[in-house]
Amino acid sequence: MAIELKMPALSPTMEEGTLAKWLVKEGDTVKSGDILAEIETDKATMEFEAVDEGTIAKILVAEGTDNVKVGTVIATIAGEGEDASAAPAPAAAPAPTPAPAPAEPAAGEDGGPKKADSGTKQLASEKAASVKDPAIPEGTEMVKVTVREALRDAMAEEMRKDPRVFVMGEEVAEYQGAYKVTQGLLEEFGPKRVIDTPITEYGFAGLGSGAAMGGLKPIVEFMTFNFAMQAIDHIVNSAAKTNYMSGGQMRCPIVFRGPNGAASRVGAQHSQNYGPWYASVPGLIVIAPYDAQDAKGLLKAAIRSDDPVVFLENELMYGRHFEIPNLDDYVLPIGKARIVREGKDVTIVSYSIGVGVALEAAEKLAAEGIEAEIVDLRTLRPLDTDTVLESLKKTNRMVVVEEGWPTCSIASEIAAVVMEQGFDDLDAPVLRVTNEDVPLPYAANLEKLALITADKVVAAVKKVTYKG
Amino acid sequence: MAKAPARKTTEPAKTNRERPEEPKRYEASKEQLLEFYKQMLLIRRFEEKAGQLYGLGFIGGFCHLYIGQEAVAVGLQSALDGEKDSVITGYRDHGHMLAYGIDPKVIMAELTGRAAGISRGKGGSMHMFSTEKKFYGGHGIVGAQVALGTGLAFAHKYNEDGGVAMAYFGDGAANQGQVYESFNMAELWKLPIIYVIENNQYAMGTSVNRSSAEDQLYKRGESFRIPGIQVDGMDVLACRGAAEEALAWVRSGKGPIILEMKTYRYRGHSMSDPAKYRSREEVQSVRDKSDPIEQVKRELEDMKVTEAELKAIEAEIRKVVNESADFAEQTPEPDASELYTDVLVESY
Numbered sequence: 001m002a003i004e005l006k007m008p009a010l011s012p013t014m015e016e017g018t019l020a021k022w023l024v025k026e027g028d029t030v031k032s033g034d035i036l037a038e039i040e041t042d043k044a045t046m047e048f049e050a051v052d053e054g055t056i057a058k059i060l061v062a063e064g065t066d067n068v069k070v071g072t073v074i075a076t077i078a079g080e081g082e083d084a085s086a087a088p089a090p091a092a093a094p095a096p097t098p099a100p101a102p103a104e105p106a107a108g109e110d111g112g113p114k115k116a117d118s119g120t121k122q123l124a125s126e127k128a129a130s131v132k133d134p135a136i137p138e139g140t141e142m143v144k145v146t147v148r149e150a151l152r153d154a155m156a157e158e159m160r161k162d163p164r165v166f167v168m169g170e171e172v173a174e175y176q177g178a179y180k181v182t183q184g185l186l187e188e189f190g191p192k193r194v195i196d197t198p199i200t201e202y203g204f205a206g207l208g209s210g211a212a213m214g215g216l217k218p219i220v221e222f223m224t225f226n227f228a229m230q231a232i233d234h235i236v237n238s239a240a241k242t243n244y245m246s247g248g249q250m251r252c253p254i255v256f257r258g259p260n261g262a263a264s265r266v267g268a269q270h271s272q273n274y275g276p277w278y279a280s281v282p283g284l285i286v287i288a289p290y291d292a293q294d295a296k297g298l299l300k301a302a303i304r305s306d307d308p309v310v311f312l313e314n315e316l317m318y319g320r321h322f323e324i325p326n327l328d329d330y331v332l333p334i335g336k337a338r339i340v341r342e343g344k345d346v347t348i349v350s351y352s353i354g355v356g357v358a359l360e361a362a363e364k365l366a367a368e369g370i371e372a373e374i375v376d377l378r379t380l381r382p383l384d385t386d387t388v389l390e391s392l393k394k395t396n397r398m399v400v401v402e403e404g405w406p407t408c409s410i411a412s413e414i415a416a417v418v419m420e421q422g423f424d425d426l427d428a429p430v431l432r433v434t435n436e437d438v439p440l441p442y443a444a445n446l447e448k449l450a451l452i453t454a455d456k457v458v459a460a461v462k463k464v465t466y467k468g
Numbered sequence: 469m470a471k472a473p474a475r476k477t478t479e480p481a482k483t484n485r486e487r488p489e490e491p492k493r494y495e496a497s498k499e500q501l502l503e504f505y506k507q508m509l510l511i512r513r514f515e516e517k518a519g520q521l522y523g524l525g526f527i528g529g530f531c532h533l534y535i536g537q538e539a540v541a542v543g544l545q546s547a548l549d550g551e552k553d554s555v556i557t558g559y560r561d562h563g564h565m566l567a568y569g570i571d572p573k574v575i576m577a578e579l580t581g582r583a584a585g586i587s588r589g590k591g592g593s594m595h596m597f598s599t600e601k602k603f604y605g606g607h608g609i610v611g612a613q614v615a616l617g618t619g620l621a622f623a624h625k626y627n628e629d630g631g632v633a634m635a636y637f638g639d640g641a642a643n644q645g646q647v648y649e650s651f652n653m654a655e656l657w658k659l660p661i662i663y664v665i666e667n668n669q670y671a672m673g674t675s676v677n678r679s680s681a682e683d684q685l686y687k688r689g690e691s692f693r694i695p696g697i698q699v700d701g702m703d704v705l706a707c708r709g710a711a712e713e714a715l716a717w718v719r720s721g722k723g724p725i726i727l728e729m730k731t732y733r734y735r736g737h738s739m740s741d742p743a744k745y746r747s748r749e750e751v752q753s754v755r756d757k758s759d760p761i762e763q764v765k766r767e768l769e770d771m772k773v774t775e776a777e778l779k780a781i782e783a784e785i786r787k788v789v790n791e792s793a794d795f796a797e798q799t800p801e802p803d804a805s806e807l808y809t810d811v812l813v814e815s816y
Contacts, residue, residue: 166626192626198656203615203649210619213604214554214633216626237609238616245595247588248810250604282811306813335816382816 002076003052007061009070010039010046012118012264013316017041019074022063028056030077037063037074042146042319043180054079119448120264123403124316125356127363128323129291129340129376133332141326148318150292151181151257154299155219157329159189162217165303168195168204169221169258178223179259179318205231205256209238212254212308219303222258225274225312231256232277239308240283253306257299260288260312261353261403262451268439273404275351278310279380279413285334286381288312290355292322294378297332305334312380314353337384339391343371346461347391349414350401351377354452358401361457370465380410388414389422396427397464401457406434428464433457487695488717488725494543494708498771504546504704505764506781508538511563512761513789514572515735518562518579522739526797527579530608531593534563536734539760540666541567543707544634544727547715552631554602554624556617558641559594560666561606568601572788576796583802584795590802590810602631611644613637614663618650621661621724632660632718640671642685651692651724658723662714663689665728666701672737673745686728694724701729702758732758 020038024030030050037048054077061074159165171178173186173196186194197204208218222228239252262271278286285307289295302309340355341362348358355376362372373391392398398418400411411432418430436450515533522531545567557564565575578585579593586596594608604620607613617635624631641647642665654661665685669676676683686696699710714725732754736743
């Protein structure tokens with residue numbers, strides 16, 4: 001029987017990619033280890049190797065085809081003794097066109113094992129805010145970009161404007177960024193301003209902080225914020241406290257940025273939300289945007305700020321597309337939350353990737369006649385409590401959604417603020433929807449159970465609206 | 469352990485890497501030597517007064533005195549270009565600030581936690597800064613100033629301003645991991661920095677021999693190709709001579725260099741340390757044989773400076789120190805509203 005070659009996933013989060021090039025043709029004999037094709041995503045290019053021996057029987061997806069879904073049969077190999085030309089094309093080959101939603105894994109259809117489905121698939125939404133930023137002039141052209149591109153553009157624009165701004169971190173220059181966020185920056189700004197560091201987080205976070213004290217404006221990229229634990233002393237003790245300790249004499253205008261929170265199937269040490277950690281530190285600004293527009297507008301503001309900023313991105317969101325205004329200089333204010341959806345029945349407060357989960361939940365709730373208002377905090381420190389309390393006045397009910405642990409969380413903080421300052425507006429207790437209080441497990445089913453879902457948000461909203 | 473005699477020579481390198489020249493003891497004029505004497509004496513008397521005020525309860529928290537180590541800061545900083553070079557150190561920072569000519573009043577007022585202190589009373593003994601003088605602190609976490617100082621050097625190179633950063637740290641900090649992360653990047657990028665290890669022989673109560681596998685700390689840069697020089701840190705002219713050599717190396721674009729200053733602190737690690745880990749005789753022996761101030765005094769006498777002149781200097785310095793103490797005791801504490809200022813630079 002012919003062996004089916006399927007479109008491989010280059011990462012746990014890859015859903016589709018481009019079949020850039022075939023390096024074999026029908027009739028070629030291949031053995032394991034031979035490179036068959038080149039596969040591309042917006043993040044990386046990879047070579048696709050043969051695992052089996054035999055003859056290429058049929059190439060089913062032509063080179064240059066975009067949006068080939070992971071798992072699509074792209075070619076067949078005839079084994080020894082089989083007639084390659086006689087091998088039939090599989091009937092059920094999915095068309096290489098983008099599908100609106102990722103298909104559920106084919107559970108045992110071909111008698112094979114059930115494929116693991118990551119809990120993070122349910123997490124990263126592409127749902128757009130239904131409330132537009134009123135600061136964007138009427139008639140402004142909107143363009144669709146990924147969060148990744150928005151972040152890169154923010155850095156590039158600020159680097160063009162201010163020669164003191166530079167980027168440093170692991171793989172930011174020649175590799176073009178471990179997650180390709182700094183793609184193209186080396187080419188435009190050169191090695192003086194786009195600097196590959198050794199793997200030495202404590203050292204380069206300290207070096208960056210010192211450079212900021214010496215008058216520069218560093219952007220320090222952590223490959224992920226999990227690794228910034230090695231550097232947290234400089235973020236907290238050196239960057240955050242210096243202005244206060246020096247009586248306002250010595251500043252530390254630095255941006256620490258990188259992906260934060262759970263990624264896909266990477267286990268406990270690479271899956272943590274540090275929002276609450278940094279948000280507890282006076283002297284820091286902490287920003288955690290959801291969509292591309294906020295990513296760009298707030299990163300530009302962060303780079304311009306004279307204060308140290310912790311800018312928490314999310315790897316699962318990097319490839320998501322959103323519309324952003326096509327303006328020369330789109331900068332957003334730090335410390336201002338945003339209503340991303342209006343509603344009268346309940347307020348859902350969230351930030352970062354949790355906003356998408358809240359938006360998904362709001363759609364489900366709307367179908368049942370419950371109109372949720374969603375507040376995206378955007379900045380975790382200073383916290384825009386006014387916007388949260390204003391919304392509570394309108395809805396009298398609140399659920400906080402956070403992709404992170406429950407204990408000492410931003411959700412806990414919101415609940416405390418609301419109890420202290422909005423108690424009379426509450427018609428029900430504030431509920432928290434957070435990840436489970438465990439290190440993030442690797443097994444796909446457990447990972448899924450540990451993370452927040454829209455359904456958990458729906459259930460909490462029904463409780464506070466007494467409709468559950 | 470009695471203070472080991474400072475090495476007069478540095479072992480020749482075993483490789484064919486370029487090495488800095490053996491530093492020469494600086495030949496100071498009478499005026500220069502008098503200036504060094506005054507600065508060292510000011511530090512000594514200032515620190516004695518700070519110890520006294522601590523005992524009286526005017527100074528709180530941690531207070532690390534520089535007594536015994538005066539020659540290091542005075543000798544090294546006298547070689548820097550105040551217009552472009554920068555300095556950073558750890559928590560034992562009073563001496564470095566005085567050596568930079570910062571008004572003793574605002575330093576002492578910081579120690580007593582007053583509004584007129586250099587950090588408006590919000591930093592204290594370990595957290596003092598003068599960006600005007602390019603003195604970047606004053607850092608309380610052991611070893612943090614090494615990475616931060618490397619960042620200052622990065623800024624000098626980025627701005628092409630010709631400046632050199634000087635980062636001081638102790639023999640204790642020399643065992644911190646970030647020191648080696650910093651060494652690696654500094655040599656990799658040829659950053660203009662002088663790493664000064666003030667080896668006063670004790671990391672709090674632990675002697676160098678008990679804490680360091682390689683106790684010849686000037687060699688600590690070898691695996692990063694950073695040359696090191698061991699210097700008699702009790703001799704202000706040897707310190708100055710070493711600074712000249714180190715500056716020549718760094719300014720010529722050859723990257724970082726390490727100076728290990730063999731010195732000694734007479735007092736405990738901080739005011740709350742009774743220093744039971746060494747004998748009274750050990751301390752007395754160093755004071756008798758190699759006190760940095762007495763050494764200069766003898767040289768000044770050889771240069772025909774009269775006893776009357778030296779006494780006049782002593783009187784003048786006592787006056788300055790007493791004035792600073794009076795000021796620090798009497799000037800008001802920060803206004804309560806200062807609690808909330810300077811947390812952030814901007815308003816959001």
